[in-house]
Amino acid sequence: RKEVEQDPGPFNVPEGATVAFNCTYSNSASQSFFWYRQDCRKEPKLLMSVYSSGNEDGRFTAQLNRASQYISLLIRDSKLSDSATYLCVVNIYGGSQGNLIFGKGTKLSVKP
Amino acid sequence: NAGVTQTPKFRVLKTGQSMTLLCAQDMNHEYMYWYRQDPGMGLRLIHYSVGEGTTAKGEVPDGYNVSRLKKQNFLLGLESAAPSQTSVYFCASSPGLAGEQFFGPGTRLTVL
Numbered sequence: 189r190k191e192v193e194q195d196p197g198p199f200n201v202p203e204g205a206t207v208a209f210n211c212t213y214s215n216s217a218s219q220s221f222f223w224y225r226q227d228c229r230k231e232p233k234l235l236m237s238v239y240s241s242g243n244e245d246g247r248f249t250a251q252l253n254r255a256s257q258y259i260s261l262l263i264r265d266s267k268l269s270d271s272a273t274y275l276c277v278v279n280i281y282g283g284s285q286g287n288l289i290f291g292k293g294t295k296l297s298v299k300p
Numbered sequence: 301n302a303g304v305t306q307t308p309k310f311r312v313l314k315t316g317q318s319m320t321l322l323c324a325q326d327m328n329h330e331y332m333y334w335y336r337q338d339p340g341m342g343l344r345l346i347h348y349s350v351g352e353g354t355t356a357k358g359e360v361p362d363g364y365n366v367s368r369l370k371k372q373n374f375l376l377g378l379e380s381a382a383p384s385q386t387s388v389y390f391c392a393s394s395p396g397l398a399g400e401q402f403f404g405p406g407t408r409l410t411v412l
Contacts, residue, residue: 219398220398220399222400230405230406231390231403231404231405231406232343232390233403234400234401237399237400275342275343279397279398287397288345288401290342290343291342292340292341292342293342
């Protein structure tokens with residue numbers, strides 16, 4: 189099983205739609221969790237951290253289920269500018285791969 | 301405050317040539333990283349550094365060497381480039397192991 193798995197998409201949605209991305213991770217020792225956003229031909233940038241209690245930032249809601257080793261990102265009222273690839277990222281302290289393990293990303297395309 | 305910068309932005313090499321990619325950060329971060337990103341593979345860690353004068357291997361270190369002689373700079377070297385090293389290379393830095401990594405704009409390398 190891969191360490192961090194995401195549905196690659198693409199997710200093609202109309203403006204105003206609600207879209208949800210899911211991510212599973214295999215290492216139960218994972219300590220912290222993030223969603224990064226990567227625009228085409230650009231570098232990844234932090235979108236939001238994911239906390240055990242769940243957290244919301246405007247139209248974006250992230251949730252963590254440690255028991256199921258599952259992370260989600262919900263985007264409400266999608267905008268054209270939300271089109272990007274969303275990377276699920278897990279922090280494993282002391283891992284041989286450094287600390288952050290990146291999923292391959294889920295591509296979102298928001299259409300007019 | 302430039303954040304993380306990478307030099308060069310683009311490069312074409314012939315098989316067997318050598319080159320050095322330079323990463324610089326002005327945020328006084330202790331930790332620096334080199335990743336490569338290939339289609340369908342996601343971000344993979346090549347080498348990382350937890351402080352000036354230290355380096356460690358990541359997931360895919362073969363064919364690369366690194367040096368961190370100054371805290372603000374992290375160099376990635378290819379001694380004898382191979383077509384399999386055609387990729388987009390991202391440098392990142394972070395203040396600690398637990399939080400956000402800040403990425404540079406990337407270097408697009410093609411090895412013919």
